[in-house]
Amino acid sequence: MTDLKTAALEYHAHPRPGKLSVELTKATATARDLSLAYSPGVAAPVREIARDPELAYRYTGKGNLVAVISDGTAILGLGNLGPLASKPVMEGKGVLFKRFAGIDVFDIEVDAESPQAFIDTVKRISITFGGINLEDIKAPECFDIERTLIEQCDIPVFHDDQHGTAIVTAAGLLNALEIAGKNLPEAKIVCLGAGAAAISCMKLLVGMGADIRNIYMLDRKGVVHSGRDDLNQYKAVFAHETDKRTMSEALEGADVFVGLSGADLLSPDDLNRMAVNPIVFACSNPDPEIKPEVAFATRSDVIMATGRSDYPNQVNNVLGFPFIFRGALDVRATRINEEMKIAAAHALRELAKLPVPEEVKVAYGVDSLEFGREYIIPKPLDPRLITLVSDAVAKAAIKTGVATRPYPENYPLKSVNDVFTG
Numbered sequence: 001m002t003d004l005k006t007a008a009l010e011y012h013a014h015p016r017p018g019k020l021s022v023e024l025t026k027a028t029a030t031a032r033d034l035s036l037a038y039s040p041g042v043a044a045p046v047r048e049i050a051r052d053p054e055l056a057y058r059y060t061g062k063g064n065l066v067a068v069i070s071d072g073t074a075i076l077g078l079g080n081l082g083p084l085a086s087k088p089v090m091e092g093k094g095v096l097f098k099r100f101a102g103i104d105v106f107d108i109e110v111d112a113e114s115p116q117a118f119i120d121t122v123k124r125i126s127i128t129f130g131g132i133n134l135e136d137i138k139a140p141e142c143f144d145i146e147r148t149l150i151e152q153c154d155i156p157v158f159h160d161d162q163h164g165t166a167i168v169t170a171a172g173l174l175n176a177l178e179i180a181g182k183n184l185p186e187a188k189i190v191c192l193g194a195g196a197a198a199i200s201c202m203k204l205l206v207g208m209g210a211d212i213r214n215i216y217m218l219d220r221k222g223v224v225h226s227g228r229d230d231l232n233q234y235k236a237v238f239a240h241e242t243d244k245r246t247m248s249e250a251l252e253g254a255d256v257f258v259g260l261s262g263a264d265l266l267s268p269d270d271l272n273r274m275a276v277n278p279i280v281f282a283c284s285n286p287d288p289e290i291k292p293e294v295a296f297a298t299r300s301d302v303i304m305a306t307g308r309s310d311y312p313n314q315v316n317n318v319l320g321f322p323f324i325f326r327g328a329l330d331v332r333a334t335r336i337n338e339e340m341k342i343a344a345a346h347a348l349r350e351l352a353k354l355p356v357p358e359e360v361k362v363a364y365g366v367d368s369l370e371f372g373r374e375y376i377i378p379k380p381l382d383p384r385l386i387t388l389v390s391d392a393v394a395k396a397a398i399k400t401g402v403a404t405r406p407y408p409e410n411y412p413l414k415s416v417n418d419v420f421t422g
């Protein structure tokens with residue numbers, strides 16, 4: 001772990017600080033080039049955009065530019081460490097947007113004294129961007145922030161920790177249930193965490209067929225139940241009448257554990273309470289609710305996923321946000337709706353069942369990757385993600401009437417290099 005810490009600090013510090021930079025996309029070699037890029041030539045697109053704001057998509061980078069914005073109140077599972085400390089994560093999201101979907105990102109860390117101040121800041125700068133990815137904003141404030149910004153902005157606003165996580169969790173869970181010989185409507189699910197990611201994951205699962213009566217949600221005070229008078233409106237949706245109070249009680253006979261809470265909160269004893277072929281998604285970052293080696297030492301029948309890159313089955317929103325925004329930007333969707341999210345989940349789910357290209361196996365240093373307990377969800381380095389997930393999202397946007405552009409000529413994209421060939 002110390003090695004990883006040292007390597008991570010070195011990685012971020014050298015050869016230059018940070019992980020990404022702004023690049024030029026036009027010639028700047030001659031005086032003529034400069035007279036086009038800047039004064040006097042730049043006045044021409046200025047006048048055009050003043051005449052017709054839509055032309056910002058033609059003459060500026062707006063259409064391929066996403067703001068990754070945080071207030072630093074829920075940085076991964078590390079908690080409220082403030083906006084500046086969130087910058088490595090936000091730059092990291094920028095790296096993933098660019099690497100996997102060719103999307104440019106400005107990371108913006110907002111020192112806001114209140115949710116309203118945050119909303120006002122984001123609203124004022126929103127015209128710069130083709131989309132807004134809200135990141136690592138704690139519940140319950142995140143819900144109102146996202147809803148208000150969706151209402152006020154005519155570009156997609158998407159809280160990644162809610163919906164990106166939910167989409168990827170749903171895809172992985174449907175596959176894990178299939179492998180375990182179980183199904184979503186009957187699955188007994190325990191969700192540790194009742195924040196941004198947890199509430200949204202459980203909502204999407206219910207939307208996709210889970211029975212809310214089979215879901216037990218827990219926060220720091222234990223089971224979310226109807227006898228509690230301290231529940232916010234978002235948790236209250238999942239409160240039902242039960243005499244269960246602790247995670248141990250909730251886990252008795254459970255089929256699924258979804259952890260969206262913090263490190264090392266699922267004990268071997270509690271894992272032993274779960275049904276045969278238990279599915280454990282220990283998704284807290286950087287440290288899962290239970291380490292895979294502990295889980296496997298406890299039970300050989302566990303189907304295990306984490307949010308991390310260094311174990312099999314990475315259930316992480318990196319599989320969602322780059323490709324979802326790619327699809328949404330390319331048909332210039334005004335929002336990212338439920339149908340687009342569900343289309344993305346199904347595309348991810350189906351991709352895991354296709355034969356895996358050699359280059360993916362090489363990238364992960366394995367001889368074989370086949371749909372099964374150790375491979376329930378595609379790998380982030382799979383080049384087919386942009387092809388299938390962005391396509392599914394774009395088609396769903398068109399079908400549901402939120403696209404303002406037709407199906408792109410360069411779709412389905414063969415790779416990230418295809419992005420500007422349309």
Ligand SMILES: NC(=O)C1=CN([C@@H]2O[C@H](COP(=O)(O)OP(=O)(O)OC[C@H]3O[C@@H](n4cnc5c(N)ncnc54)[C@H](OP(=O)(O)O)[C@@H]3O)[C@@H](O)[C@H]2O)C=CC1
Nearest residue numbers: 076077139194195196197219220260261284285307316317
């Ligand atoms: N793998 C992935 O792709 C993703 C993983 N995550 C992970 O999910 C976790 C939560 O993130 P997010 O939802 O954004 O944060 P929030 O701050 O919105 O929510 C955190 C939730 O975790 C609960 N919690 C924290 N500690 C405990 C504990 N000891 N026992 C029970 N519940 C606890 C909190 O309970 P209370 O309500 O009582 O405060 C709260 O409900 C993080 O670890 C994050 O890394 C998030 C997004 C994506």
Ligand SMILES: CC(=O)C(=O)O
Nearest residue numbers: 076077161285316317
């Ligand atoms: C992956 C991610 O977004 C998180 O852990 O917050």
Ligand SMILES: [Mg+2]
Nearest residue numbers: 076135136161
């Ligand atoms: Mg996050």
